[in-house]
Amino acid sequence: MKLLNITTKYFLISFLIILLLWSVAFYSIIKGIIYHDVDEFLSNRKTQILEEVKGSPKLLEQNKVVQADYTIEKITGGQAEGLPEHYESIFLQDPVEDELEPYRQLVTTFSTKAGLFKLSIRTTLVGSRELAKIILLNVFILFFVLFVFVVYLNRKLLQKLWRPFYATLHQVNTYRLEQSHPIKFSKTQISEFKELNETIERLIKNNLLSFQNQKRFTENASHEIQTPLAIASNKAELLMQSPDLTEEQAELVHAMTENLSRLSRLNKSLLLLSKIQNNQFQETENIDVQATLKKLFDDLNELTAFKNISLEMTIAGNAVVNMNPDLAEILFGNLVRNAIRHNIENGMVRVKVQKNEVSINNTGLRFEGDTELLFQRFNKNSNHQDSSGLGLSIVKTICDFYQFSISYSVQKNIHEFSIQF
Amino acid sequence: MKLLIVEDEPAMLNSITSYMAKSGYVCEIAATYAEADEKLWLYDYDCILLDVTLPDGNGLGLLQQIKEKKSQAGIIIVSAKNSLDDKVEGLNFGADDYLPKPFHLSELQARVNAIIRRRHFAGINEIVLGNVVIGLDSKSVRVEQHFLTLTRKEYEMLLFFVSNKNRVISKTSLAEHIWGDHIDQVDSYDFLYSQIKNLRKKLKEFDSVFNIQAVYGLGYKFSSQ
Numbered sequence: 001m002k003l004l005n006i007t008t009k010y011f012l013i014s015f016l017i018i019l020l021l022w023s024v025a026f027y028s029i030i031k032g033i034i035y036h037d038v039d040e041f042l043s044n045r046k047t048q049i050l051e052e053v054k055g056s057p058k059l060l061e062q063n064k065v066v067q068a069d070y071t072i073e074k075i076t077g078g079q080a081e082g083l084p085e086h087y088e089s090i091f092l093q094d095p096v097e098d099e100l101e102p103y104r105q106l107v108t109t110f111s112t113k114a115g116l117f118k119l120s121i122r123t124t125l126v127g128s129r130e131l132a133k134i135i136l137l138n139v140f141i142l143f144f145v146l147f148v149f150v151v152y153l154n155r156k157l158l159q160k161l162w163r164p165f166y167a168t169l170h171q172v173n174t175y176r177l178e179q180s181h182p183i184k185f186s187k188t189q190i191s192e193f194k195e196l197n198e199t200i201e202r203l204i205k206n207n208l209l210s211f212q213n214q215k216r217f218t219e220n221a222s223h224e225i226q227t228p229l230a231i232a233s234n235k236a237e238l239l240m241q242s243p244d245l246t247e248e249q250a251e252l253v254h255a256m257t258e259n260l261s262r263l264s265r266l267n268k269s270l271l272l273l274s275k276i277q278n279n280q281f282q283e284t285e286n287i288d289v290q291a292t293l294k295k296l297f298d299d300l301n302e303l304t305a306f307k308n309i310s311l312e313m314t315i316a317g318n319a320v321v322n323m324n325p326d327l328a329e330i331l332f333g334n335l336v337r338n339a340i341r342h343n344i345e346n347g348m349v350r351v352k353v354q355k356n357e358v359s360i361n362n363t364g365l366r367f368e369g370d371t372e373l374l375f376q377r378f379n380k381n382s383n384h385q386d387s388s389g390l391g392l393s394i395v396k397t398i399c400d401f402y403q404f405s406i407s408y409s410v411q412k413n414i415h416e417f418s419i420q421f
Numbered sequence: 422m423k424l425l426i427v428e429d430e431p432a433m434l435n436s437i438t439s440y441m442a443k444s445g446y447v448c449e450i451a452a453t454y455a456e457a458d459e460k461l462w463l464y465d466y467d468c469i470l471l472d473v474t475l476p477d478g479n480g481l482g483l484l485q486q487i488k489e490k491k492s493q494a495g496i497i498i499v500s501a502k503n504s505l506d507d508k509v510e511g512l513n514f515g516a517d518d519y520l521p522k523p524f525h526l527s528e529l530q531a532r533v534n535a536i537i538r539r540r541h542f543a544g545i546n547e548i549v550l551g552n553v554v555i556g557l558d559s560k561s562v563r564v565e566q567h568f569l570t571l572t573r574k575e576y577e578m579l580l581f582f583v584s585n586k587n588r589v590i591s592k593t594s595l596a597e598h599i600w601g602d603h604i605d606q607v608d609s610y611d612f613l614y615s616q617i618k619n620l621r622k623k624l625k626e627f628d629s630v631f632n633i634q635a636v637y638g639l640g641y642k643f644s645s646q
Contacts, residue, residue, distance in 0.1 A: 226501045227430055230523030234436035237526045240589045240639055241443070250638035254591070261593040264523045283509075302574050306612045 042106040164188035269390035281324040289319035317355035359418035454478035495536030525594035551630030564627035582643035
């Protein structure tokens with residue numbers, strides 16, 4: 001959930017709660033004020049009526065007097081005792097509009113010489129109700145406007161205040177150690193963000209340093225190894241030419257050359273890896289993937305014919321990728337050769353080229369390992385002693401370098417590598 | 422044929438000279454930039470092996486000088502840096518080939534031969550070895566009058582064998598020559614073996630004087646019976 005949405009959510013919830021509590025409170029306050037007013041009016045009216053009644057005792061000769069706003073009823077002493085003076089809110093039938101309308105009523109008793117009487121004085125509350133409604137409505141409108149304003153302000157503030165944060169986030173997201181330059185954030189006045197930026201800068205600087213050290217070490221080691229390796233393998237080759245080697249000696253020399261070759265292949269792979277990461281393959285051109293694969297197929301068809309593996313290519317789109325031509329050759333070469341190497345008798349390799357994707361399928365044995373580790377250095381399938389375990393790692397490094405995504409999947413002994421450009 | 426080997430590593434220099442001398446090349450050596458510079462002014466060579474990292478300068482500098490002199494020598498850059506920049510730059514400066522260290526001596530031999538062929542036999546593009554004639558333009562091979570039908574790999578293999586005739590060639594160097602610099606996944610000696618078997622059969626069919634011999638435990642040798 002986005003920060004903006006979360007704050008908006010909290011604003012909404014707290015506003016609703018405040019609005020609810022406030023409207024209840026406000027309603028009772030308004031009601032209290034209105035009742036207080038009306039009750040005062042009724043009380044004054046009571047004095048008026050009592051004056052009137054005292055002035056004209058004849059009025060009380062009937063048992064019940066009904067006037068527009070009051071009624072007087074004769075009651076007994078017993079009734080009067082259970083009837084203290086009180087105000088009440090009631091609903092009465094409005095004869096004109098034929099509906100119930102709210103009234104406020106004062107019920108009291110009084111006595112004259114003629115006996116005990118109950119006096120009920122009423123006044124309508126319709127006007128006051130309307131007033132209360134209007135006030136409440138306005139309160140709601142005010143709240144709504146305020147809410148919209150706060151959300152808007154919050155959004156604007158977030159955008160403004162959090163801009164350095166989002167800028168940092170974007171930079172960190174797109175940052176790759178392989179670029180080999182420290183990250184630089186833009187200046188911000190907000191101390192928290194300043195601290196965040198400094199922390200990330202420091203973190204990345206340290207990472208970069210150890211990354212570069214590691215890279216330099218691999219590179220230097222590989223370089224330093226090359227010359228003695230070259231000398232050793234050349235000497236072995238010379239030894240091979242010697243005419244009077246015994247069989248036993250010949251075997252020793254053979255084992256020596258084999259392993260020196262393996263070592264030098266390994267070393268070349270490591271150098272290649274560090275060169276890719278050092279961004280030493282800068283020249284790029286538009287590579288026609290289909291043509292590259294076709295050339296590769298041509299190159300390999302004698303081998304596949306020998307192994308009885310069929311090579312197929314399906315073209316569903318024209319894939320053109322901007323990358324280094326040598327790396328393109330290594331990338332597709334490693335994948336196709338991998339598919340041939342881990343194949344079975346009478347198997348197949350099927351390559352499908354789409355506009356932004358190339359997938360390479362092959363039949364093979366069940367893969368018994370952790371697919372997560374597939375692309376890691378020196379993670380090899382034990383069946384192939386002479387494999388360096390770097391082929392797929394090189395593939396992955398090239399993909400990472402160009403930000404292609406590569407995935408591996410297996411279904412019923414059909415293995416698939418697919419690259420999205 | 423005269424070779425100049427510019428290489429600062431004595432052990433390297435030694436091996437190369439020893440291998441090339443057996444093929445009948447006259448090898449001169451230079452261990453420093455200055456030495457190479459001097460020799461290049463004084464003599465003409467058919468082919469120059471040039472290590473780019475020299476103690477007193479960058480071997481690529483020598484390239485320009487060779488070009489200024491309008492020398493006919495073929496140039497192979499040998500580099501331990503295995504760096505693409507060297508390769509691109511070297512080839513731009515007029516080098517004919519680039520060979521990263523470590524390499525097989527048989528591979529070096531094949532490259533030197535190829536360059537010398539290109540330089541000296543322009544027009545007469547044929548290699549004759551005993552009764553085997555290889556047409557380099559048409560990529561055809563015949564034994565006396567009988568043309569052989571070879572696959573591309575068989576042809577490449579034959580050429581490699583011819584360049585290193587009478588030498589023991591290890592399976593690895595042969596495989597690497599055929600598969601190129603396909604690091605890591607050089608596959609299947611079985612395939613190589615079957616190719617060699619086929620090639621041998623085809624040569625034998627027409628009684629070629631030279632043929633491929635298996636050298637027990639080591640590899641192969643192209644020699645007369």
